[in-house]
Amino acid sequence: MARPLRIVIAKAGLDGHDRGAKVIARALRDAGMEVIYTGLFQAPEQIVQTAIQEDADGIGLSILSGAHMTLFPLIVEQLKAQNAQDIVFFGGGTIPPEDAEELKRIGVREIFTPGAPLANIINFVQRECGNRRELVG
Amino acid sequence: MIERPASPGAQPENDFSAQEKIWENASAKGKRRKDVGSGAVDRTISDLPLKTIYGPQDVELDLARDLSWPSIYPYTRGIHPNMYRDRLWTMRQFAGFGNAKQTNERYHFLLSHGQHGLSVAFDMPTLMGYDSDAPQARGEVGKCGVAIDSLADMDTLFDGIDMGDITTSMTINGPACIALALYVAAAEKKGTPRSKLGGTVQADILKEYIAQKEWIFPPRPHMRLIVDMIRFCRDEMPRWNTISISGYHIREAGSTAAQELAFTLADGFAYVEACVGAGMDVDSFAPRLSFFFNSHIDFFEEICKFRAARRIWARHMRDRYGAKDPRSLQMRFHTQTAGCSATAQQPENNIVRVAYEALAAVLGGTQSLHTNSMDEVLALPSEKAAEIALRTQQVLAYETNVTNVVDPLGGSYFIEALTNELERQAEDYFKRIEEFGGVIEAIEAGFFQREIADASYRYQRSLETKDRILVGVNAFEKPEERQDIELLRIGVEMEREQARSVADVRGNRDQAAARTALERLKKACADPNDNVMPHLINCVNAYLTEGEIVEAMAGVYGRYTEKVAF
Structure with missing residues (x-):
């Protein structure tokens, strides 16, 4: 049997709101995935390194401090710099719709905002990270 | 138990117990609604069991011991004899964004529209102890609040405001003692002596480790900073509330009402023990301790939480810590409506949620209140949203007449039963915390963090299964909803400007004096x-x-890191 999907759930910058990140981490774990939660205050470089070292299929970034337009692009850059663009990068938090559109344009695969059903997030991760696994092996 | 009136020989229709039997039969035949799960009907949002109706048999109540009168121990009904008949709660809207100049303009706006006191929201770098030009601050400057790097900023923040005339609440914890020093220095520069300053600095570091996660130093050295601050205020700032022991963030992190109540009060006792342990007399500092609670959407549960909080605090302060001054026993608290109850979907609905939550806070006897703006779940409040939030309080205060009678729900079988149940659950938690050896030990063991994460996951699952309904989110959704409310945005120029200004401050001061002060x-x-x-x-x-x-301080104390768990 194939090993389960492996997802890094990350908190970056100075944002201490970890309720959402922890709920998502548990929900993905309950859905049968392996979840690595980075803990708080991680630098974008560290998050990407963790994902590469752990051979993760996806990175989910949670930001509720308003710094999303800085921190999401920094991770996109790091994924490019470390040649890891196959890793599915998604995120969530208090992110206005225009900002979410802009982030998707630069390479964030999906943005989930407050109230998004867990089932949608789980489906997205299973589908996208599953595809990645098939491609990368 | 409240005594039932004896009615010997009465006809069934005049006999209370017989009536109860008849009702029980009728009730058993009722068909339950199917639009929500049974959990949403039989339990509060915090999972406390609910009965269909409460009667005298449900309440264990000794009137003098448990209820008493307003301003009389154990203060269940309120801490002032006439409550809002004599003085309304303080309408204190939390505000701060961008730089000190922008926030100062918002303060002038709020004060000129009838707000009573100021409440400073700092940005993340300020809360975490980083200057605006630090690499850790990138993207965060001025976003969640105002950027304050030095005395120059604090000066601008209160420009044109008489600091002796207003009270100010500062929501900051890790660097709270520095924020207080800045406030004192800014006021004295303007000619107001520290002894005349009134307000609060949150300074509640224990709930940071438990829930909000804005810490700097490890818990043990940080407790010393708190004791220093409390001692300093006792001696030099008699009008200052030294600490605002906060359940708000514990609740926002996903706790239940009982957890919010228990963990907050346990933190309060830990501060009392630290000060007493440092040789201070309990009555010399306890009157200036204050509290800060969340008002969530489960209306009656919240009212009971506030009532239970006052009673528990009074009992423990008197019986465990030997406090004698009534002010040491009276719990004063600020309330904020629950940010976590607001929804990004159909954000105007949040105005209604806030109004109910504000009503619960007032029926629970709060001393001051912040009502959230409808758009806070999306961004910082716009001016229009902030004004509606303030008007919500004014309608409550002046139009509804709920201010005219003290503790109007006191004596309700349901309210008293639920107040008792919350107190009982809090006492259970105190025992469990004691088994760890105290609050700091329980933090180090991850106890609070785990309890809160479990509760928040349970709640999320109940939304997922539609056991509970959240209007606009898992029911009554508007497909293709587009938000057309105007959002406040903080540009990147602001960050650059603030970074330049803090560099200027560093460059233009008397360097020798700065070095000496830092060494000392x-x-x-x-x-x-x-x-x-x-x-x-x-x-x-x-x-x-x-x-x-x-x-410099971290060089002595080190920095805290959390053991990660989910």
């Missing part, structure tokens, strides 16, 4: 018999920046 502070940090507060005031007066001061 480091020495004081290492000397448990000194008090850091006067040294911090010297540091900020020498225009040392917050980041520099924190760095």
Whole structure:
């Protein structure tokens, strides 16, 4: 049997709101995935390194401090710099719709905002990270 | 138990117990609604069991012991004899964004529209002890609140405001003692002596480790900073509330009402024990301790939480800590409506949620209140949203007449039963915390963090299964909803400008004076018999920046890291 999907759930910058990140981490774990939660205050470089070292299929970034337009692009850059663009990068938090559109344009695969059903997030991760696994092996 | 009126020989229709039997039969035949799960009907949002109706048999109540009168121990019904008949709660809207100048303009707006006191929201770098030009601050400057790096910023923040005339609440914890030093220095520069300053600095570091996660130093050295601050205020700032022991963030992190109540009060007892342990008389500092609670959407549960909080605090302060001054026993608290109850979907609905939550806070006897703006779940409040939030309080205060009778729900079988149940659950938690050896030990063991994460996951699952309904989110959704409310945005130019201005402050000060002040502070940090507060005031007066001061203190105390679990 194939090993389960492996997802890094990350908190970056100075944002201490970890309720959402922890709920998502548990929900993905309950859905049968392996979840690595980075803990708080991680630098974008560290998050990407963790994902590469752990051979993760996806990175989910949670930001509720308003710094999303800085921190999401920094991770996109790091994924490019470390040649890891196959890793599915998604995120969530208090992110206005225009900002979410802009982030998707630069390479964030999906943005989930407050109230998004867990089932949608789980489906997205299973589908996208599953595809990645098939491609990368 | 409240006694039932004896009615010997009465006809069934006049006999209370017989009536109860008839009702029970009728009730058993009722068909339950199917639009929500049974959990949403039989339990509060915090999972406390609910009955269909409460009667005298449900309430264990000794009137003098448990209820008493307003302003009389154990203060269940309120801490003032006439409550809002004599004085309304303070309408205190939390505000701060961008730089000090922008926030100062918002303060002038709020004060000119009838707000009573100010409440400063700081940005993340300020809360975490980083200057605006630190690499850790990128993207965060001015976003969640106002950026305050040095005395120059604090000066601008209160420009044109008489600091002796208003009270100010500052929501800051890790660097709370530095924020207080900045406030004192800014006021004294404008000619208001520290003894005349009124307000609160949140300074509740224990709930940071438990829930909000804005810490800097490890818990044990940080407790010393708190004791220093409380001692300094006792001696030099008699009108200042030294600490605002906060359940708000515990609740926002996903706790239940009982957890919010229990963990907050346990934190309060830990501060009392730290001060008493440092040789202070309990009545010399306890009257200036204050509290801060969340008002969530489960209406009656919240009212009971506030009532139980007052009673528990009074009982423990009197019986466990030997406090004698009534002010040491009276719990004063601020309330904020629940940010976590607001929804990004159909954000105007949040105005209604806030109004109910504000009503619960007032029926629970709060001393001051912040009502959230409808758009806070999306961004910082716009001016229009902030005004509606303030008007919500004014309608409540002046139009509904709920202010005219003290504790109007007191004596309700349901309210008293639920108040008792919350007190019982809090006492259970106190025992469990004691088994760890105390609050700090329980933090280190991850106890609070785990309890809260479990509760928040349970709640999320109940939305997922539609056991509970959240209007606009898992029911009554509007497909293709587009938000057309105007959002406040903080540009990147602001960050650059603020970074330049803090660099200027560092460049233009008397460097020798700054170095000396910093050396003295480091020495004081290492000397448990000194008090850091006067040294911090010297540091900020020498225009040392917050980041520099924190760095120096971290050199002595180290920095906290959390053991990660989910």
